[in-house]
Amino acid sequence: MKRKINIQFIIITIIAILVTMGLMVGIFYNVFREQVLDGLRLEAEVLKDADVFSKEPVDEHDFQMEELRITWIDKDGTVLFDNDADIGIMDNHAKRPEVEAALKNGSGEAIRNSDTMNINNYYYALQLEDGTVIRVAKEAGNLWSMLESVIPLILLVMVAMVLVCVVISHFVTKKLIQPINLLASNLDDYSQVSVYKELVPFVSTIRSQHENILEAAKMRQDFTANVSHELKTPLTAIAGYAELIENKMVDEEKTIEFAKEIRQNSGRLVSLINDIINLSELDRMEGHIQMENVNLFEVAMECTKTLSINAGKKAISFSCIGEACEIRGNRDLISELIMNLCENAIRYNKKNGSVTLEVGMEENCPTLMVSDTGIGIPKEHQERIFERFYRVDKSRSKETGGTGLGLAIVKHIVAIHDARITLESEEGEGTTIKVKF
Numbered sequence: 001m002k003r004k005i006n007i008q009f010i011i012i013t014i015i016a017i018l019v020t021m022g023l024m025v026g027i028f029y030n031v032f033r034e035q036v037l038d039g040l041r042l043e044a045e046v047l048k049d050a051d052v053f054s055k056e057p058v059d060e061h062d063f064q065m066e067e068l069r070i071t072w073i074d075k076d077g078t079v080l081f082d083n084d085a086d087i088g089i090m091d092n093h094a095k096r097p098e099v100e101a102a103l104k105n106g107s108g109e110a111i112r113n114s115d116t117m118n119i120n121n122y123y124y125a126l127q128l129e130d131g132t133v134i135r136v137a138k139e140a141g142n143l144w145s146m147l148e149s150v151i152p153l154i155l156l157v158m159v160a161m162v163l164v165c166v167v168i169s170h171f172v173t174k175k176l177i178q179p180i181n182l183l184a185s186n187l188d189d190y191s192q193v194s195v196y197k198e199l200v201p202f203v204s205t206i207r208s209q210h211e212n213i214l215e216a217a218k219m220r221q222d223f224t225a226n227v228s229h230e231l232k233t234p235l236t237a238i239a240g241y242a243e244l245i246e247n248k249m250v251d252e253e254k255t256i257e258f259a260k261e262i263r264q265n266s267g268r269l270v271s272l273i274n275d276i277i278n279l280s281e282l283d284r285m286e287g288h289i290q291m292e293n294v295n296l297f298e299v300a301m302e303c304t305k306t307l308s309i310n311a312g313k314k315a316i317s318f319s320c321i322g323e324a325c326e327i328r329g330n331r332d333l334i335s336e337l338i339m340n341l342c343e344n345a346i347r348y349n350k351k352n353g354s355v356t357l358e359v360g361m362e363e364n365c366p367t368l369m370v371s372d373t374g375i376g377i378p379k380e381h382q383e384r385i386f387e388r389f390y391r392v393d394k395s396r397s398k399e400t401g402g403t404g405l406g407l408a409i410v411k412h413i414v415a416i417h418d419a420r421i422t423l424e425s426e427e428g429e430g431t432t433i434k435v436k437f
Contacts, residue, residue, distance in 0.1 A: 002173045002174070002177060005169065005173045005176070005177075006166065006169045006170065006173060009165055009166075009168075009169035009172070009173075010162055010165055010166065010169070013161055013162055013165040014158065014162065017154075017157065017158050017161055018158075021154050021157075025150065032140075033111065033122070036122045036138060036140050037109055037122060037124060039138070040109070040122060040123070040124035040136045040137070040138060041107075041109075041124050041126075043068060043124075043136045044107075044124050044125075044126040044134055044135075044136050045126070047070065047126075047134055047136070048126055048128060048134065053072050053080075053081070053128060053132065053134055067138060067139075068136055068137070068138055069082070069083060069084045069136065069137040069138070070082070070083045070084075070134065070135070070136055070137075071083075071093070071134070071135040071136075071137070072132060072133075072134050072135075073093045073094075073099055073125075073132060073133040073134075073135060074132055075103065075131040075132060075133075076092075076094060077092040077093045077094025077095070077096075077099065078092060078093075079092075079093055080132065093135075096110070096123075096125075096135075097110045098110040098123040098124065098125040098135060099125050099133055099135060101125065102125035102126060102127045102133045102135075103127060103131075103133060106126070106127045107124070107125065107126050107127065108124075108125045109122075109123060109124045109125070110122075110123045111123070113142070119139050119140070119141065119142065120139070120140055120141070120142040121137055121138075121139055122137060122138050122139075122140055123135060123136075123137045124136050124137075219388075222388075223388055223389075226388065226389040226404075227276060227389075231269065231272065231273075234265035234266070234268050234269045234272070235265075235269065237261065237262075237265045238262050238265050238266060238269075241258040241259075241261050241262050241265075242262065244258060245258055245259070272405070275405035275406065275409065276405065278336070278405075278409055289330050289333070289416060290330060291328050291329055291330060292328070292329070292330070292331065293326055293327075293328060294326065294327050294328070294329045294330075294331045294334055295324055295325070295326055296324075296325040296326070296327050296334065296359050296366055296368060296437075297322055297323060297324045297325055297359040298324070299331060299334050299335050299338060300320050300322070300338055300357050300359050300368065301320055302335065303320075303335060303338040303339050303342060303357070304318060304319075304320040304342075304357060306339070307339070307342050307343065307346065310343075310346060311346050311355060314346060314349070314351070315351050315352050316346055316349050316351075316352070316353050316354060316355060317353075317354040317355070318342075318346070318354070318355045318357075319354070319355075319356050319357070320356075320357040320358075320359075321356065321357070321358050321359075322357075322358050322359035322360045323359065323360050323361070325359055325360065325361060325366035325367075326366070327366045327417070327437045329417045329437070330416075330417075333413045333416065333417070334413070334417075336409065336413065337368075337409075337410050337413045337414070337435070338357070338368065338370075340406040340407070340409055340410050341368075341370040341410060341433055341435075342355060342357060342370055343406065344406055344407065345370050345371075345372035345374065345431070346372075348372070348374045348375050348431075349372050349373060349374035349375075350373060350374055350375065353372065353373040353374055353430075354372070354373050355370070355371070355372045355373075356369075356370070356371045356372075357369075357370055358370075358371070362436065363436075365436045365437060366436075366437045367434060367435065367436045367437070368434070368435045368437075369432060369433070369434045369435075370432070370433050371430065371431070371432040372430050372431055372432075373429070373430040374430050374431060375427070375428065376425045376426050376427040376428050376429050376430055376431055377423070377425040377427065377431055378427050379427075382423055382425060385407055385423070386407045386408060386410070386411040386421075387408065388404065388405055388408040389404040389405065389408075390404060414435055417437060418437075419435050419436060419437045420435070420436050421433065421434070421435050421436075422434050422436075
């Protein structure tokens, strides 16, 4: 980056020098031309005031001027006198631009290139009172001759300015990049790093992304630790019961009891692995999930049929009410969301309790609501129940087969569908969870 900025500085400097030199040469050349023409104009005025062309013949010895050529021209363009050429062989000058302008307007001027590339001929013509015209001319250098003399100086100045620019650009670039380098080195503690106001949006984005990365890394670390712990518990129990049975250290009645424990822990292990896989799939698929028009009430009725048997085994009444509502979503994920909410409502309910699944429109939004008459959630735990592996009552969760990931999956699916989830619960009275699409 520093190298690119330095190169750009040098290129800009060279362009600026070339443009500046070009403009200056053009300006100086224009000034030079005006000075030459002003000098010729003054010479012509002096000759006119001297009244030396009032009679013929003109004595050419009065005009022995090496640098100035003087020509006297009649009204019809005939050359009457020239101090530098034989008038006998000179052509008619009536159509010369400066003479033509003088005959018409009283004065005229012109610049013509000579056969020599580096010389211009400057002409100024002035009409006298008798209608004749005197013309004064002078040879002077043109633009190319001026450039020949200043090109070495221009090259020298360019080299000097480029060298100065290299030095200045090095320090300027260093100063420009310093806040970025400091920020990169102090992302964890950037309060002391001052940045340009133009970089504030960029820095804010970088800081936000850095914080999100750190947070995500911490969440992954915590998740890994929790998974290890959650997997270790049932595996340890299974290994312990299996070892007792293998070594014939228990009677037949205990063997049956331990086999039941092994089966329950295996089931819990399978549920835990399935939930971990589901979460990993959601993380991987986010942003690439196929959406379709889904009848929310239809999916709710399917889940009700699936869970009614499980609810009946626990003496819990299960009902689904409402009306057809269509949303844009993924049917499988919506089904998983409803299943997780209803399974939790059944799992943490009381004997002879009830679970109600309701679908309908609320404030012009399709809404899903799951209400139960279960144990409820204490106020201090309500904000954290959607965290992965968070349990209000760990012992009861393990007894009922909860993995601690169901509501985390629900939260993830809700976010994917750009929905909003709210919870109302009273300890000992039940819980209502509402998802508004």
